[in-house]
Amino acid sequence: MSDPGTVALRATQEGSVQAIAFSPDNKRFATGGGDTRLRVRSIEIGPPPLEVTVSGSVSGLAFSPDGSKIAVADFESVFLRDSSTGTALWQGPLAPGNSVNTVRFTPDGQVIAATDTLIAVLDQASGATKRRITVDPPLIADVDLSRDGTRIALAVDERHGGNHQHAGSARVHDLATGAQLGRLTPDDAVFAVAFGPDGTQVLCCSADDTVRMFRAQDGKQVWRVPEEDDDQVTAPHCLAFDPQGTWTVVGGADGFARILDADTGIERGRAPKLNPTSPPDQSFGAVTHVAFSPNGKHAASASIDNAVRLFRVDGTELYTVPTDEVLAMRFSPNGRWLGVGTMNGALVIDNGEANQG
Template sequence: MSEPGTVALRAPQDGSVQAIAFSPDNKRFAGGGSDTRLRVRSIGIGAPPLEVTTDGSVTGLDFSPDGTRIAVADFEQVFLRDGTTGTALWQGPLAPGTSVNSVRFAPDGHLIAATDTLVAVLDQASGETTRRITVDPPLIADVDLSRDGSRIALAVDERHGGNHRHAGSARVHDLATGKELARLTPQDAVFTVAFSPDGLRVLCCAADDTTRMFEAGTGKQVWSAPEEPDEQVTAPSCLAFDPKGKWTVVGGADGFARVLDAETGDERGRAPKLNPGSPADQSFGAVTHVAFSPNGKHAASASIDNAVRLFNIEGKELYNVPTEEVLALRFSPNGRWLGVGTMNGALVIDNGEANQG
């Protein structure tokens, strides 16, 4: 039995890895990025490695629910590939001359892909676009799909374009009709969004240094995270929901990942745990990525001090693994593995048998 924090797989690449995905059976790990290669590796003993040449930088990956296909956001196109051979089943752009930033499967089998300005719903069999949701002014900074696949949340950064104003919003759209259902408008750009497991609420982080929870159906704010007692600016920029809906984790520029109560926004714990005045605790940096394990007991964070941490809801650290600069962070479906995409490849960290499920 391996110790939590053991690196189970290393997948070097000649460039950055900004898109990663695990197969539904937890046995395969896919990564892609700037070196125009899609690589799929078995974790432990399994199928032989698969390597596919791509058109450009890979920015998004997702396995189909049955694991037989892989959706790839490949420069200006979306590819649907056979999960065993890598053969392209179909390909196509969402809009000519526009890069695709993300792609994922909905529960009904459709693909959801996004660029800076639009979200497209694609038929899996043909690649045909069945619905478009456009955003004006751009930029779509992040998207999240509700668990049942009926709604999509958008983080919108309105600082771009001719007016250069400091503005943004978090929006919820019905995927079947494209209709906007709710909107929350902080004082600045919205960086990221996440649905609660039941799809009734949305959490968002904004450039006005706030973390807010709002109702997905109305846009009514439920809470805004309380300010720090010492008035330190936390500058939240990444977040995730506990799959059970009880907790959220939020990372910020102050170097902490905070676990918040999903009902109230009150802080339950934070990582790393610091010893006041200790020189060893002065080297941590801004948190850039966070994720919650499927069992809801642990969260992971990556920060610019080149460390990946796994910790419980109280902030107690289970491991700290040195890495290069992290560009992607994702748990396997069973929580046993933590995938990490970095500036020079990818790795899979073993969380231990006791921490899966």
């Protein structure tokens, strides 16, 4: 049994790794990025590596629910490929001149793709566009699917519109109809959104230095994180919801990942822990990525001081692993592995058998 924090797979390559994905059976790890290659590797013993040349930089990857296919956001198109052979099953261009930033699968196998300005629902069998949801003014900064695949949440940066004013919104749309169900409008651009496990609530953070919870159905705010006693600006930039619906984690430019109570927004813990023996001005790099393990007991963060951390909900760290600059981070479905894409390759960190499930 390996210790938590052991690097189980190190995938070096030329260029950055911007997209990563685990297969549903937790045995394979897919990577893509700036070197125009899609790679699928076995984490332990398994099939030999698969390497496929693509037409552009890979910005998004997702395995189908049964693991037999993989969706690839490849420059301006979406490709559906056989995950064992790499054979292209179809190619779905979305909007000329707009790069595809994200691909996801719904539980029933539909492919969801996002550019800066639109969401497309694609048929898995043919790649035909079944629905388009456009965003005006752009830019779509982040997306999240509800667990049942019926709703999509959008983080929108409206500073990129014609008026160039500080503005943004978090929106929820019904994927079957495209209709907007709820909308929350903070005082500035929204950076990130995340659904709660039952799809009724959405967490968001924005450039007005706020973290808010709102109802998906009507956009009504449930809570806003209480102001810090010392008026410190935490500049939240990334977030995630605990799969059990008890906690949320929010990463800030001040270098901390904070665990918040999902019902109230009150802080439970933060990582990294301050060391009482260190100088009072000790500081950490801004947190760029956060994620919750599937069991809800641990969260992970990546920061620009080139460190990936795994910690409990009270902030107690299980490990710190040095990395290059992190561009993508994701837990495997069973929580055993933490995948990290960096500026110079990718790695899979072993969280230990005791921490999976």
